[in-house]
Amino acid sequence: MRSNENTKAALGALKLDAAGFTSILEDRLPFAQLMGIQVDAFELDYVLLRAVYSERFLRPGGTIAGPIMMGLADAAVYAVVLSRIGAVELAVTTQLSINFLRKPEPCDVLAKASLLKLGKRLAVGEVVLYSEVSNELQPVAHATATYSIPPPEQGSHRS
Amino acid sequence: MRSNENTKAALGALKLDAAGFTSILEDRLPFAQLMGIQVDAFELDYVLLRAVYSERFLRPGGTIAGPIMMGLADAAVYAVVLSRIGAVELAVTTQLSINFLRKPEPCDVLAKASLLKLGKRLAVGEVVLYSEVSNELQPVAHATATYSIPPPEQGSHRS
Amino acid sequence: MRSNENTKAALGALKLDAAGFTSILEDRLPFAQLMGIQVDAFELDYVLLRAVYSERFLRPGGTIAGPIMMGLADAAVYAVVLSRIGAVELAVTTQLSINFLRKPEPCDVLAKASLLKLGKRLAVGEVVLYSEVSNELQPVAHATATYSIPPPEQGSHRS
Amino acid sequence: MRSNENTKAALGALKLDAAGFTSILEDRLPFAQLMGIQVDAFELDYVLLRAVYSERFLRPGGTIAGPIMMGLADAAVYAVVLSRIGAVELAVTTQLSINFLRKPEPCDVLAKASLLKLGKRLAVGEVVLYSEVSNELQPVAHATATYSIPPPEQGSHRS
Numbered sequence: 001m002r003s004n005e006n007t008k009a010a011l012g013a014l015k016l017d018a019a020g021f022t023s024i025l026e027d028r029l030p031f032a033q034l035m036g037i038q039v040d041a042f043e044l045d046y047v048l049l050r051a052v053y054s055e056r057f058l059r060p061g062g063t064i065a066g067p068i069m070m071g072l073a074d075a076a077v078y079a080v081v082l083s084r085i086g087a088v089e090l091a092v093t094t095q096l097s098i099n100f101l102r103k104p105e106p107c108d109v110l111a112k113a114s115l116l117k118l119g120k121r122l123a124v125g126e127v128v129l130y131s132e133v134s135n136e137l138q139p140v141a142h143a144t145a146t147y148s149i150p151p152p153e154q155g156s157h158r159s
Numbered sequence: 160m161r162s163n164e165n166t167k168a169a170l171g172a173l174k175l176d177a178a179g180f181t182s183i184l185e186d187r188l189p190f191a192q193l194m195g196i197q198v199d200a201f202e203l204d205y206v207l208l209r210a211v212y213s214e215r216f217l218r219p220g221g222t223i224a225g226p227i228m229m230g231l232a233d234a235a236v237y238a239v240v241l242s243r244i245g246a247v248e249l250a251v252t253t254q255l256s257i258n259f260l261r262k263p264e265p266c267d268v269l270a271k272a273s274l275l276k277l278g279k280r281l282a283v284g285e286v287v288l289y290s291e292v293s294n295e296l297q298p299v300a301h302a303t304a305t306y307s308i309p310p311p312e313q314g315s316h317r318s
Numbered sequence: 319m320r321s322n323e324n325t326k327a328a329l330g331a332l333k334l335d336a337a338g339f340t341s342i343l344e345d346r347l348p349f350a351q352l353m354g355i356q357v358d359a360f361e362l363d364y365v366l367l368r369a370v371y372s373e374r375f376l377r378p379g380g381t382i383a384g385p386i387m388m389g390l391a392d393a394a395v396y397a398v399v400l401s402r403i404g405a406v407e408l409a410v411t412t413q414l415s416i417n418f419l420r421k422p423e424p425c426d427v428l429a430k431a432s433l434l435k436l437g438k439r440l441a442v443g444e445v446v447l448y449s450e451v452s453n454e455l456q457p458v459a460h461a462t463a464t465y466s467i468p469p470p471e472q473g474s475h476r477s
Numbered sequence: 478m479r480s481n482e483n484t485k486a487a488l489g490a491l492k493l494d495a496a497g498f499t500s501i502l503e504d505r506l507p508f509a510q511l512m513g514i515q516v517d518a519f520e521l522d523y524v525l526l527r528a529v530y531s532e533r534f535l536r537p538g539g540t541i542a543g544p545i546m547m548g549l550a551d552a553a554v555y556a557v558v559l560s561r562i563g564a565v566e567l568a569v570t571t572q573l574s575i576n577f578l579r580k581p582e583p584c585d586v587l588a589k590a591s592l593l594k595l596g597k598r599l600a601v602g603e604v605v606l607y608s609e610v611s612n613e614l615q616p617v618a619h620a621t622a623t624y625s626i627p628p629p630e631q632g633s634h635r636s
Contacts, residue, residue, distance in 0.1 A: 030215040031224045034193055056189040060248035065190045067230030070255065074225050089219035094440065095413050095464060096229065097256040097574040099601050099621055101594040116619050117578040121439060122412065122466070124576050126619065142593050142603065142621065144576055146413060146464075148440070253599065254572050254623060256415040258442050258462055260435040275460050276419040280598060281571065281625070283417050285460065301434050301444065303417055303460065305572060305623075307599070348533040349542045352511055374507035378566035383508045385548030388573065392543050407537035414547065415574040 015086035018042035021079050028089065035071050039079070046114040047079040053108050063103040069129050070098055073143040076113035077125035081147045084118055091147045094122075098143035104131045109140070116144070123147045174245035177201035180238050187248065194230050198238070205273040206238040212267050222262040228288050229257055232302040235272035236284035240306045243277055250306045253281075257302035263290045268299070275303070282306045333404035336360035339397050346407065353389050357397070364432040365397040368450075371426050381421040387447050388416055391461040394431035395443035399465045402436055409465045412440075416461035422449045427458070434462070441465045492563035495519035498556050505566065512548050516556070523591040524556040527609075530585050540580040546606050547575055550620040553590035554602035558624045561595055568624045571599070575620035581608045586617070593621070600624045 018039045025032050025039070036052035051057070051072045059065040074093055081091055110130045117124040124146050130137035177198045184191045184198070195211035210216070210231045218224040233252055240250055269289045276283040283305050289296035336357045343350045343357070354370035369375070369390045377383040392411055399409055428448045435442040442464050448455035495516045502509050502516070513529035528534070528549045536542040551570055558568055587607045594601040601623050607614035 024219075028219050029224065030217065031226055034215065035226070056193065058189065060183075060187050061251070063251075065188065065230075066233050066252045066255070067190055067194070067226060070229040070233070071224075071226030074229070092220070092222075092262065093225045093259055095256070095258050096225070097254070097415055097621070099254050099593065099623065100252055101601060103251070116576065116616070124578060124619070139593070142601070144574070144619065144621070146576065256462070256574055258434065258464065260442060275417065275457070283419060283460070298434070301442070301462065303415070303462070305417065342537075346537050347542065348535065349544055352533065353544070374511065376507065378501075378505050379569070381569075383506065384551050384570045384573070385508055385512070385544060388547040388551070389544030392547070410538070410540075410580065411543045411577055413574070413576050414543070415572070417572050418570055421569065 014042065014044060014083050016082045020087060021082060024082070024087065024089065025075070029075070031071065032075050035068055037072060037075050040110065042079070042083060046112055047076060047083060049076045049079060049111045049113070051109045053106060058106060061103065062106055064106065064109060066100060069100070069104065069109060069141050070096070070143070072109055072111045073098060073113075073127045073129060073141070074145060076111035076127050077145040077147060080113040080115055080125050081118075081123045081149070084115065085123075085149060088149060090150045091123075094146045094148045096143060096145040098141055100141045102138065102140050104140040105133050105138075108132045110137065121149055123149060173201065173203060173242050175241045179246060180241060183241070183246065183248065184234070188234070190230065191234050194227055196231060196234050199269065201238070201242060205271055206235060206242055208235045208238060208270045208272070210268045212265060217265060220262065221265055223265065223268060225259060228259070228263065228268060228300050229255070229302070231268055231270045232257060232272075232286045232288060232300070233304060235270035235286050236304040236306060239272040239274055239284050240277075240282045240308070243274065244282075244308060247308060249309045250282075253305045253307045255302060255304040257300055259300045261297065261299050263299040264292050264297075267291045269296065280308055282308060332360065332362060332401050334400045338405060339400060342400070342405065342407065343393070347393070349389065350393055353386055355390060355393050358428065360397070360401060364430055365394060365401060367394045367397060367429045367431075369427045371424060376424060379421065380424055382424065382427060384418060387418070387422065387427060387459050388414070388461070390427055390429045391416060391431075391445045391447060391459070392463060394429035394445050395463040395465060398431040398433055398443050399436075399441045399467070402433065403441075403467060406467060408468045409441075412464045412466045414461060414463040416459055418459045420456065420458050422447075422458040423451050426450045428455065439467055441467060491519065491521060491560050493559045497564060498559060501559070501564065501566065502552070506552070508548065509552055512545055514549060514552050517587065519556070519560060523589055524553060524560055526553045526556060526588045526590075528586045530583060535583060538580065539583055541583065541586060543577060546577070546581065546586060546618050547573070547620070549586055549588045550575060550590075550604045550606060550618070551622060553588035553604050554622040554624060557590040557592055557602050558595075558600045558626070561592065562600075562626060565626060567627045568600075571623045571625045573620060573622040575618055577618045579615065579617050581617040582610050582615075585609045587614065598626055600626060
């Protein structure tokens with residue numbers, strides 16, 4: 001019994017790279033800037049984003065506020081979708097579900113996103129969020145998000 | 160056939176009012192500040208929060224970024240939970256699911272939250288998010304969120 | 319401030335009625351039959367389905383098993399979508415989220431579904447599930463579900 | 478940078494094995510019987526359940542109905558939770574989210590569940606559902622589910 005999960009070989013080349021997505025983050029997503037989001041890795045089968053810790057992430061209890069993690073998770077799925085379809089900026093989230101697993105320490109949060117499905121109209125991504133504590137990654141949340149991909153003529157591929 | 164949904168009479172008094180929650184927003188949730196969140200109404204059976212529009216809410220397409228709506232939805236459920244149990248700041252989100260229904264115009268977003276369940280350990284809230292366009296409310300998203308309520312001895316009731 | 323939520327006047331006529339959906343339930347959804355699902359009401363703005371109690375719904379604790387409630391919720395959203403777009407049987411669920419609120423008594427379960435969004439490609443429905451105890455409805459679960467609507471040429475409208 | 482995800486060594490021994498869970502399936506979950514659910518594997522870090530194909534699983538389009546997949550996903554998380562805490566039958570689902578990724582062929586469905594979190598009060602599991610087509614596994618759905626674990630004195634550990 002073999003699993004037919006995609007292999008790197010089947011994935012082909014990236015249609016948007018780390019520099020391309022960083023440019024979208026910086027120029028087009030002001031809120032991601034407030035959340036200190038940057039790209040750590042852009043691979044064929046996953047992307048890794050980082051929210052660089054700031055005191056404004058804190059909530060009562062000294063842990064990191066949920067909206068920071070939700071924003072990071074959403075951005076990570078956006079990144080992995082665009083890495084596979086190109087800079088179709090008008091792709092939009094239609095649904096997101098997140099489970100918060102453990103209280104995140106006051107430090108950087110990492111989000112590793114991969115695709116569960118890439119259809120013509122819908123893409124579904126999965127994200128695991130980690131606290132980076134003393135160079136160890138502790139899982140703190142798990143999310144899935146669905147993106148709606150606009151038809152090619154409306155996709156506003158960024159030129 | 161009658162529905163036994165709670166009536167206002169059954170709800171009793173608020174355990175935290177608009178001023179009390181505003182103080183938590185301002186002193187304890189710096190990120191809510193960045194999202195321009197303020198209280199519009201604090202009633203016995205719902206709360207209404209508002210994210211005052213800012214250009215930094217925008218995403219490609221000129222609509223409002225998902226993380227703003229997720230942050231507002233989460234804060235609205237926090238508000239309605241605390242309105243019923245008091246300023247138990249350490250209540251934390253364990254799960255949130257959101258459906259984005261329509262692209263939100265670049266204007267204020269309102270979140271109306273009510274409780275589906277208030278147990279000893281878990282509370283579940285429902286939120287409808289609206290764009291306020293020309294004084295009309297257009298539903299733009301729907302979310303549910305679960306909060307875990309800490310045991311009384313650990314609740315860190317704010318004094 | 320007015321809400322522009324749809325009024326009955328705006329909804330137009332049903333494109334599938336109770337008899338039409340009952341026929342789909344009976345002829346095309348054998349599993350719904352095992353769950354004892356029947357139509358209680360088919361209105362312009364909601365549908366009400368019922369799972370007629372059977373001992374095979376039980377789980378440890380003497381309450382009703384989650385899968386019965388999930389199946390009923392899914393069928394109710396299917397019903398409300400088809401009531402508005404006609405017998406497009408190939409509409410399929412793409413996402414479902416459910417919160418279980420209270421343990422359901424061993425009795426009939428009712429599901430009241432309405433639409434949060436009806437787009438060309440996606441429809442989003444909301445469902446409240448109730449136990450019918452002594453002629454009173456007690457809310458026991460809340461769900462949302464997204465249906466993907468196939469393009470007209472592929473829709474296999476039932477003739 | 479190491480991930481501190483649990484290793485088998487850290488997991489300790491199973492507190493319920495395949496035979497024990499099969500007995501719960503057969504004696505206590507009549508609906509799981511209707512869904513043809515059986516145990517394929519019970520490992521320290523995951524369980525694998527199977528819904529043996531029956532024509533009554535079908536829905537329009539000749540694919541497998543969503544409720545079969547939701548019921549199997551829920552049972553698989555129940556199984557992996559009980560494998561770690563013992564036969565605490567009164568553990569109940571509080572939330573489930575599922576994304577349907579591809580239309581499942583008319584054949585057996587497999588569910589592989591593992592734990593994202595195991596707390597004292599809440600456990601969160603993740604499930605991937607597969608169609609078994611010609612001995613290959615095709616992912617067809619992804620779900621997460623939260624179980625509420627009753628306090629020890631109420632847990633009705635089966636004796």
